[in-house]
Amino acid sequence: xxxxxxxxxxxxxxxxxxxxxxxxxxxxxxxxxxxxxxxxxxxxxxxxxxxxxxxxxxxxxxxxxxxxxxxxxxxxxxxxxxxxxxxxxxxxxxxxxxxxxxxxxxxxxxxxxxxxxxxxxxxxxxxxxxxxxxxxxxxxxxxxxxxxxxxxxxxxxxxxxxxxxxxxxxxxxxxxxxxxxxxxx
Amino acid sequence: xxxxxxxxxxxxxxxxxxxxxxxxxxxxxxxxxxxxxxxxxxxxxxxxxxxxxxxxxxxxxxxxxxxxxxxxxxxxxxxxxxxxxxxxxxxxxxxxxxxxxxxxxxxxxxxxxxxxxxxxxxxxxxxxxxxxxxxxxxxxxxxxxxxxxxxxxxxxxxxxxxxxxxxxxxxxxxxxxxxxxxxxx
DNA sequence: CACCATGTGCGGCAATTTGCCACATGGTCG
DNA sequence: CGACCATGTGGCAAATTGCCGCACATGGTG
Numbered sequence: 484x485x486x487x488x489x490x491x492x493x494x495x496x497x498x499x500x501x502x503x504x505x506x507x508x509x510x511x512x513x514x515x516x517x518x519x520x521x522x523x524x525x526x527x528x529x530x531x532x533x534x535x536x537x538x539x540x541x542x543x544x545x546x547x548x549x550x551x552x553x554x555x556x557x558x559x560x561x562x563x564x565x566x567x568x569x570x571x572x573x574x575x576x577x578x579x580x581x582x583x584x585x586x587x588x589x590x591x592x593x594x595x596x597x598x599x600x601x602x603x604x605x606x607x608x609x610x611x612x613x614x615x616x617x618x619x620x621x622x623x624x625x626x627x628x629x630x631x632x633x634x635x636x637x638x639x640x641x642x643x644x645x646x647x648x649x650x651x652x653x654x655x656x657x658x659x660x661x662x663x664x665x666x667x668x
Numbered sequence: 669x670x671x672x673x674x675x676x677x678x679x680x681x682x683x684x685x686x687x688x689x690x691x692x693x694x695x696x697x698x699x700x701x702x703x704x705x706x707x708x709x710x711x712x713x714x715x716x717x718x719x720x721x722x723x724x725x726x727x728x729x730x731x732x733x734x735x736x737x738x739x740x741x742x743x744x745x746x747x748x749x750x751x752x753x754x755x756x757x758x759x760x761x762x763x764x765x766x767x768x769x770x771x772x773x774x775x776x777x778x779x780x781x782x783x784x785x786x787x788x789x790x791x792x793x794x795x796x797x798x799x800x801x802x803x804x805x806x807x808x809x810x811x812x813x814x815x816x817x818x819x820x821x822x823x824x825x826x827x828x829x830x831x832x833x834x835x836x837x838x839x840x841x842x843x844x845x846x847x848x849x850x851x852x853x
Numbered sequence: 854c855a856c857c858a859t860g861t862g863c864g865g866c867a868a869t870t871t872g873c874c875a876c877a878t879g880g881t882c883g
Numbered sequence: 884c885g886a887c888c889a890t891g892t893g894g895c896a897a898a899t900t901g902c903c904g905c906a907c908a909t910g911g912t913g
Contacts, residue, residue: 580768584779587772594769623762623822625838626815632763632781633814646889653810655872660891831860840901845862 496522500541502532502558503574504550512545515601529553533561540566543608546591548575548582556582559589572607574599577666579635631667634659681707685726687717687743688759689735697730700786714738718746725751728793731776733760733767741767744774757792759784761821783817819847 499521503509509525517523524539526532529550536544544562546555555573562569573586578596586594593607624632638648645663649656684706688694694710702708709724711717714735721729729747731740740758747754758771763781771779778792823833830848834841 578765580763580765580779580781583765583768584772587769594765596765623818623836626818627838629763629781629818630811630815633811644889653812656890657873657892658871661870829860841861842863842902843900846899 496520497543498522498524498539498541499543499545500532500536500539500562501525501545502529502550502555503527503545503547505547508547512601512604516604519601519605529555529558532558536562536565540569542566542569544569544571545574545604546571548573548586549577556585556589559586559591563590570608572604579639579667580632581636581639585639628667631662634662638663681705682728683707683709683724683726685717685721685724685729685747686710687714687729687735687740688712688732690732697786697789701789704786704790714740714743717743721747721750725754727751727754729754729756730759730789731756733758733771734762741770741774744771744776748775755793757789759789782821783814816847819844823848 497520499516501509501512501516501523502525503512504527506527509527513523513525521543524535524541526535527550532546535541541562544558546558546562548555550558559571559573562571567590570592571590573583573591573594574597575582575594576597578594583594593610595603595607623629634648634652637651638645641648641651645659646656649659652659682705684701686694686697686701686708687710688697689712691712694712698708698710706728709720709726711720712735714737717731720726726747729743731743731747733740744756744758747756752775755777756775758768758776758779759782760767760779761782763779768779778795780788780792819833819837822837823830826833826836830844831841834844837844
């Protein structure tokens with residue numbers, strides 16, 4: 484599965500930056516990726532990640548979309564500003580089309596929904612535009628899912644402002660709030 | 669067609685290629701985009717679109733993901749091979765994250781789930797990675813309305829069969845029945 | 854023909870979701 | 884500082900839903 488030699492000297496191993504506010508997740512993934520030949524570093528906030536990236540300039544990165552404070556998306560920009568060759572995989576608990584589009588446009592290599600395993604991340608790193616054969620799903624989204632995607636889109640366009648989003652969507656703020664706490668149906 | 673007073677002479681207007689196998693959709697969108705100052709051409713198959721693109725080399729394009737025969741994705745590659753400056757918006761009835769990621773990686777400017785209106789497409793064309801957080805013009809569709817449109821489409825695709833539509837949409841038949849008796853919210 | 858699978862329309866009822874209120878907190882702007 | 888706004892939360896009545904059952908039509912099949 485891995486084409487990365489396990490026996491390279493430590494400093495020759497490719498560097499991987501894992502950014503996620505879930506400490507357990509970081510630790511588990513970190514171990515799995517170390518085993519696959521990466522020199523791994525973890526960060527739990529955008530600030531941490533930025534300063535780490537400035538000193539070590541990682542070749543690979545996994546970034547969680549939802550981080551406390553700022554969105555993980557800004558990190559995609561920063562990492563690629565530092566080194567446009569950085570391969571970035573976006574991870575998220577609640578995948579939505581809007582944020583997927585956004586992440587890819589900002590330069591992410593791929594976008595995966597949790598739970599993911601290390602091998603999925605590995606092949607996501609390998610991925611380029613041409614090489615993925617995409618099964619076009621024939622069956623539509625459920626109404627619940629459609630609503631969720633739409634809400635995410637509008638919310639994103641309004642920079643996460645719940646009140647204005649609710650107003651635009653012609654729904655009660657309280658209702659929108661409640662919907663947002665639930666996972667996509 | 670007569671009230672285009674302030675628009676540029678016909679040949680100076682930006683060219684837009686609409687690719688969709690739904691003829692009605694093409695016609696409606698074509699008219700809406702003409703009114704917005706585009707020189708519109710329509711194609712209903714990948715082949716048609718390819719030969720049209722080779723002769724007229726459109727600056728803008730909207731491409732439906734699911735076309736009979738080949739996927740609309742290959743068209744993204746072709747159009748951008750002809751002119752890498754072409755702005756392409758991918759449209760789809762069945763939005764999925766995978767195809768969204770793929771479309772963007774192949775060079776699409778944006779990816780929108782139907783139903784869309786012409787204004788959404790307009791702002792999608794304007795969109796670049798940087799200006800994503802610019803709040804776009806007000807969203808006309810309420811969630812209720814979106815749901816209604818979607819239900820109508822799926823229902824139509826299933827020849828008005830309420831039971832199968834309810835199954836596909838993952839909602840109770842009784843609920844769907846009741847929703848159908850009401851007018852779009 | 855009877856039999857069966859399937860789709861449809863509708864009534865009733867409990868469970869869930871909603872709309873709408875109030876109140877507290879924290880941030881920004883003048 | 885006060886005015887304003889977005890957010891988080893709880894409570895409660897009203898609306899919607901999920902799910903039951905039943906009657907009826909249709910179409911295929913032994």
